[in-house]
Amino acid sequence: MSKIVGVAFSPSDVAGIQSFAAALGVPFDVIQIVGSPVLDAGAGTVFAAQLSDLSPADGIASGVHQAASGYSHIVAVSSMASKDVLARLAGLLDCAMVTDVIAAQSTTVFQRPVVAGTIIQTVEVLAEPVVLTFRPAGFPKQAPAGQSAVAPFSVPASKVTITQAAHKTGGRPDLTQASVVVSGGRPLKDAASFESIIGGLADALGGAAGATRAAVDSGIAANELQVGQTGKIVAPDLYIAAGISGSTQHMAGIKDSKLIVAINKDPDAPIFEVADLGLVADLYEAIPAIRALLGK
Amino acid sequence: MTILVPVKRVVDPYAKVRPLGDGSGIDTTGVKFEINPFDEIAVEEAVRLREKNPAIQIVVVSIGGAECEEQLRKALAMGADKAILIETSHVYDSLGIAKELEAVVASVQPSVVLMGKQATDDDCNQAGQMLAARLDWPQACFASKVELGAEKATVSREADLGVETVEMPLPCVITTDLRLNEPRFVALPGIIKARSKPLERIAPKTTSAPKTRTVKMESPSARSAGRKVASVEELVAELKNRGALST
Ligand SMILES: Cc1cc2nc3c(=O)[nH]c(=O)nc-3n(C[C@H](O)[C@H](O)[C@H](O)COP(=O)(O)OP(=O)(O)OC[C@H]3O[C@@H](n4cnc5c(N)ncnc54)[C@H](O)[C@@H]3O)c2cc1C
Ligand SMILES: Nc1ncnc2c1ncn2[C@@H]1O[C@H](COP(=O)(O)O)[C@@H](O)[C@H]1O
Numbered sequence: 115m116s117k118i119v120g121v122a123f124s125p126s127d128v129a130g131i132q133s134f135a136a137a138l139g140v141p142f143d144v145i146q147i148v149g150s151p152v153l154d155a156g157a158g159t160v161f162a163a164q165l166s167d168l169s170p171a172d173g174i175a176s177g178v179h180q181a182a183s184g185y186s187h188i189v190a191v192s193s194m195a196s197k198d199v200l201a202r203l204a205g206l207l208d209c210a211m212v213t214d215v216i217a218a219q220s221t222t223v224f225q226r227p228v229v230a231g232t233i234i235q236t237v238e239v240l241a242e243p244v245v246l247t248f249r250p251a252g253f254p255k256q257a258p259a260g261q262s263a264v265a266p267f268s269v270p271a272s273k274v275t276i277t278q279a280a281h282k283t284g285g286r287p288d289l290t291q292a293s294v295v296v297s298g299g300r301p302l303k304d305a306a307s308f309e310s311i312i313g314g315l316a317d318a319l320g321g322a323a324g325a326t327r328a329a330v331d332s333g334i335a336a337n338e339l340q341v342g343q344t345g346k347i348v349a350p351d352l353y354i355a356a357g358i359s360g361s362t363q364h365m366a367g368i369k370d371s372k373l374i375v376a377i378n379k380d381p382d383a384p385i386f387e388v389a390d391l392g393l394v395a396d397l398y399e400a401i402p403a404i405r406a407l408l409g410k
Numbered sequence: 411m412t413i414l415v416p417v418k419r420v421v422d423p424y425a426k427v428r429p430l431g432d433g434s435g436i437d438t439t440g441v442k443f444e445i446n447p448f449d450e451i452a453v454e455e456a457v458r459l460r461e462k463n464p465a466i467q468i469v470v471v472s473i474g475g476a477e478c479e480e481q482l483r484k485a486l487a488m489g490a491d492k493a494i495l496i497e498t499s500h501v502y503d504s505l506g507i508a509k510e511l512e513a514v515v516a517s518v519q520p521s522v523v524l525m526g527k528q529a530t531d532d533d534c535n536q537a538g539q540m541l542a543a544r545l546d547w548p549q550a551c552f553a554s555k556v557e558l559g560a561e562k563a564t565v566s567r568e569a570d571l572g573v574e575t576v577e578m579p580l581p582c583v584i585t586t587d588l589r590l591n592e593p594r595f596v597a598l599p600g601i602i603k604a605r606s607k608p609l610e611r612i613a614p615k616t617t618s619a620p621k622t623r624t625v626k627m628e629s630p631s632a633r634s635a636g637r638k639v640a641s642v643e644e645l646v647a648e649l650k651n652r653g654a655l656s657t
Pocket of ligand 1: 298299300301325326327328329340341342343344345346356357358359360361362363364367377378379380383395396397398423424447530
């Protein structure tokens with residue numbers, strides 16, 4: 115009998131776990147690390163640690179390890195935190211792991227992107243249990259469901275001490291959750307112009323700001339804004355790429371967006387081969403003009 | 411103090427690769443191979459740590475066919491002291507790699523295993539954490555800054571919300587992110603000198619069968635190319651038409 119336990123690193127992960135379990139048609143429990151327990155997603159039991167911030171990976175992995183017996187699938191929404199913890203967990207369980215699942219053909223056959231998303235691998239898991247991370251965009255959202263039972267979950271001590279925590283900066287929505295993402299690339303001159311042009315349009319649209327590695331590397335944008343193969347994977351309703359060439363590595367992070375808009379002054383930029391709507395223009399002129407038309 | 415750096419031979423991350431016609435794998439004809447970029451960053455970081463502490467010895471290890479010597483020689487040229495090639499045609503998943511590395515750790519006895527966060531071919535992001543689990547060592551993944559003391563490591567790491575700083579006792583596993591450093595260019599004299607550095611070939615120690623199997627490799631369904639709009643006005647009108655500007 116299959117049974118899923120989903121590890122939620124943030125409260126919003128719980129709905130993602132619900133969608134994934136529904137796609138597999140398998141009942142599920144949740145281990146929720148941070149925040150007050152989410153009890154309306156149809157989980158049998160939510161084991162809640164109720165931490166205010168994430169603790170280091172080794173402790174969480176040991177805690178989940180102790181709780182994992184009886185489950186065929188230990189799953190989490192793809193994120194830096196889930197990759198950190200779940201791969202360690204797979205090492206403890208001596209079991210297979212599948213990273214970044216985008217589709218499930220059965221409870222043991224999954225699809226995932228490899229080589230920066232240029233190839234889709236279908237992979238079969240040969241033994242249970244399996245540990246996996248998945249991208250929620252591939253799994254249809256489910257309606258709120260019956261009340262879950264709630265139980266405590268304790269996170270064992272860690273050998274690692276966090277001496278300086280990461281804190282979310284600014285009031286914009288989370289990149290991976292936002293329904294609109296506006297991203298900027300190398301041509302943004304400096305942090306101030308990135309903030310006013312890319313950040314300004316993001317705010318006007320109620321969205322998040324993102325960046326290419328080139329923009330992050332040159333100090334124009336913060337690390338955590340990097341979108342792509344080795345950054346965040348986004349799947350908004352609207353993705354606006356301004357001054358972005360469209361490298362394979364960047365595209366790997368945005369392919370699941372519903373509508374991709376590209377603004378680039380080079381008509382031959384590769385991004386136009388994948389954008390739904392392309393505008394050949396200088397972003398320094400186009401973006402203020404868009405805001406003027408929106409009246410924002 | 412010894413730092414162990416595992417390096418994987420991968421297809422050039424800037425090359426365009428395609429699946430083989432029968433879907434059994436990736437077509438690598440005519441494609442260059444490189445050190446996995448994250449592992450190259452790990453080698454560079456080890457060399458920089460040794461510049462600060464000359465007592466550090468750097469051992470690099472690669473698991474794969476005889477051709478991995480090319481990547482090990484490059485790591486030696488960058489400044490590693492010694493290389494180990496675990497020569498095998500066995501197919502590994504990341505768990506299998508972690509087990510093989512565990513055996514190397516037992517013989518090399520490093521204080522730190524410094525390795526890439528992910529191989530850019532399989533994009534798994536697993537082996538480092540799995541190795542740390544098996545050794546029961548602390549881990550700091552996605553490092554953007556590393557300081558090494560006699561008994562502890564201080565690592566700034568990229569978390570979902572931004573950069574966090576952690577401290578942990580040695581021995582430990584650290585995985586690298588792209589911003590940790592920019593690997594040096596190796597000039598010809600370095601590569602020539604590296605030819606005389608020791609490279610030991612050994613047989614794999616573990617035999618476990620992989621717990622996953624690749625069923626198929628295929629091209630993703632391409633996004634249908636869209637169209638160009640002529641002006642900002644047309645763009646905004648089109649966005650409104652498609653209901654994309656709900657806010
Ligand atoms: C292992 C590895 C992992 C990587 N991971 C990532 C990743 O996760 N995310 C990522 O983004 N990259 C990643 N990269 C880097 C990637 O290969 C590209 O180098 C990067 O995405 C390019 O960023 P860019 O589009 O901003 O810059 P460029 O490629 O330089 O493009 C800039 C574009 O801006 C246009 N432009 C210039 N001026 C203007 C203007 N005034 N108005 C409008 N358009 C203008 C130009 O025509 C050009 O098309 C990775 C690379 C490697 C090797
Ligand atoms: N065949 C290999 N030889 C040496 N190191 C490897 C090999 N495969 C993976 N690794 C190491 O494990 C890291 C993570 O790989 P992966 O889990 O495949 O994404 C890589 O960055 C390497 O440091």
